[in-house]
Amino acid sequence: MAAPWRIDAAVADRTERGAIKLGAGRLLGYPVAPAFERSFPRSSVLSLSMSTPSSPLSGVNRPFMGILLIVLATFMFASHDALSKYLSGFYSILLVVWARYIVHTLLMAAIFLPRSGLSVLRTRHPLLQSLRALCLLATSFFFVSGLQFIPLAEATAVVFLTPLLVTALSVPLLRERVSLGQWLAVSLGFVGVLIIVHPGGDLFTPAVLWPFASAVSFSCYQLLTRKLSAVDSATTSNFFAGLFNTLLVSALVPFFWQWPTAWHAVLMLALGACGMLAHLGLTQAFRYAAPALLAPFSYCQIIFAGLLGLVVFGHVPGHATLLGILVICLSGIAAAWLQRRN
Numbered sequence: 030m031a032a033p034w035r036i037d038a039a040v041a042d043r044t045e046r047g048a049i050k051l052g053a054g055r056l057l058g059y060p061v062a063p064a065f066e067r068s069f070p071r072s073s074v075l076s077l078s079m080s081t082p083s084s085p086l087s088g089v090n091r092p093f094m095g096i097l098l099i100v101l102a103t104f105m106f107a108s109h110d111a112l113s114k115y116l117s118g119f120y121s122i123l124l125v126v127w128a129r130y131i132v133h134t135l136l137m138a139a140i141f142l143p144r145s146g147l148s149v150l151r152t153r154h155p156l157l158q159s160l161r162a163l164c165l166l167a168t169s170f171f172f173v174s175g176l177q178f179i180p181l182a183e184a185t186a187v188v189f190l191t192p193l194l195v196t197a198l199s200v201p202l203l204r205e206r207v208s209l210g211q212w213l214a215v216s217l218g219f220v221g222v223l224i225i226v227h228p229g230g231d232l233f234t235p236a237v238l239w240p241f242a243s244a245v246s247f248s249c250y251q252l253l254t255r256k257l258s259a260v261d262s263a264t265t266s267n268f269f270a271g272l273f274n275t276l277l278v279s280a281l282v283p284f285f286w287q288w289p290t291a292w293h294a295v296l297m298l299a300l301g302a303c304g305m306l307a308h309l310g311l312t313q314a315f316r317y318a319a320p321a322l323l324a325p326f327s328y329c330q331i332i333f334a335g336l337l338g339l340v341v342f343g344h345v346p347g348h349a350t351l352l353g354i355l356v357i358c359l360s361g362i363a364a365a366w367l368q369r370r371n
Contacts, residue, residue, distance in 0.1 A: 095318025098310045099326045105307035107333035110185065111341055112300045114176040119293060121285040122177075125300075126169045127278045132301020134275040137268055149268050153260045157253060162270040164250035166277065168243050175239030180344040182335035183225055183232055186354045187240035189331060192361050193218040194248035196368070202252055214364035221356030224349055232350075324365045328358045 109129075116125045141149050152158050175184050193215045199205040222241075226232040257266055289297060314323055331354055338344040346354075 091317040092319075092322055095314045095316075095323055096326055098314035098317065099323045100329050102307045102310035102314060103327060103330035104333045105303045105310060107181075107185070107330050107337055109300060109303040109307065110172075110176065110334060111181055111337040112296055112303065113173050114181055115341065116293065116296060116300065117173050117177055120287050120289065122170060122173045123278065123282055123285045124287060125173055125297075126166075127275075127282045128297035129169070129300050129304060130271065130275045130278055132298060133304050134271045136301065136305045137271055141264065141268055145264070149265055150272065152257075152265055152269060154257060157257055158261070158266065158269045159273060161250055161253040161257065161266065162273040162277075164246050164253060165270050166274045167246040168250060171239050171243035171246060175236060175243065178234070178236035179232060179240060180346070181338035181342065182331060182344070182346050182354065183350055184240040185331050185334040186225060186350075186357050187222055187237065188244045188247065189328070189357055189361060190218050190222060190241070190244045191247045191251065193364055194244055195251050196364055198248055198252060203255065208367060210367045211364055214360045214367060217363070218357050218360035221353045221360060223353075224356060225353035227349055230347075230349060325362050328361065331358065 113125055113129070116128070172184065172188060175187075179187075196207055196211055197215050200207050226237045254266060261269075335346055335354075338346075
């Protein structure tokens with residue numbers, strides 16, 4: 030799925046020389062958006078909430094390059110979601126998700142195993158890591174399921190509630206303090222969703238629960254990422270999630286197997302490549318510019334989703350949809366700004 034992105038402390042590991050090494054998770058958490066986070070879906074996605082310092086990291090002094098890279102990353106994420114929507118019209122959701130994971134995992138293995146070997150999978154909390162991986166897998170399944178019934182832009186907009194849901198869930202689950210302004214931003218985000226799925230509209234159906242469930246799953250994934258960041262590296266967390274889900278889905282896919290056509294096989298390879306390239310672009314973006322600067326540009330993904338929905342699927346968003354998307358974007362940016370200020 031694409032995803033709203035969140036940048037947590039686990040996303041960046043400082044090397045001994047002070048350079049920034051972004052883990053494999055959206056690439057490198059999907060995301061390398063933490064490399065496997067938006068990772069898949071975002072999705073995923075990293076939701077860029079201002080949970081990291083707003084000051085640039087060491088060596089970050091090329092903001093325009095950072096902005097360019099994150100915009101390109103959002104385009105690749107939107108392309109990933111468009112391919113998922115298209116392929117799910119011909120194949121089972123399980124097969125589409127498997128294609129995404131298998132390609133991404135093989136690419137990650139080619140990058141990390143020669144350097145770190147199997148030590149990259151060592152974790153102090155295998156059960157929590159497994160739960161985190163399952164949350165990511167659920168995010169993918171829910172989002173792709175929703176794409177079968179809901180236009181790309183609208184589904185993406187609903188999933189971009191993730192940063193707001195993380196803010197809300199961090200109170201009971203992580204015992205964090207949330208200001209009144211942040212609660213207002215969360216409420217405003219839900220108002221945006223209600224505008225999109227207003228009673229009497231085309232989206233006022235139970236199908237809208239699919240992307241909402243994806244946002245909830247991805248929020249749980251983000252919270253577990255924050256918890257595990259204190260004990261495991263971003264690379265370990267993201268590679269573990271990718272491999273775990275690949276093995277799990279691979280065990281199920283024979284029961285739903287369909288031989289893809291040559292063209293669809295190419296598109297499945299492109300699906301995984303889009304996710305990897307998006308994560309690489311996102312990773313590099315934070316080497317050039319600070320999260321506080323890049324956060325608003327993550328919402329370009331909704332714009333690209335709308336354009337791809339128009340070009341590929343012929344869907345034209347209505348006025349209510351455009352207004353709802355604007356409200357969700359503004360609420361997310363406001364929540365990030367308030368968290369940064371606090």
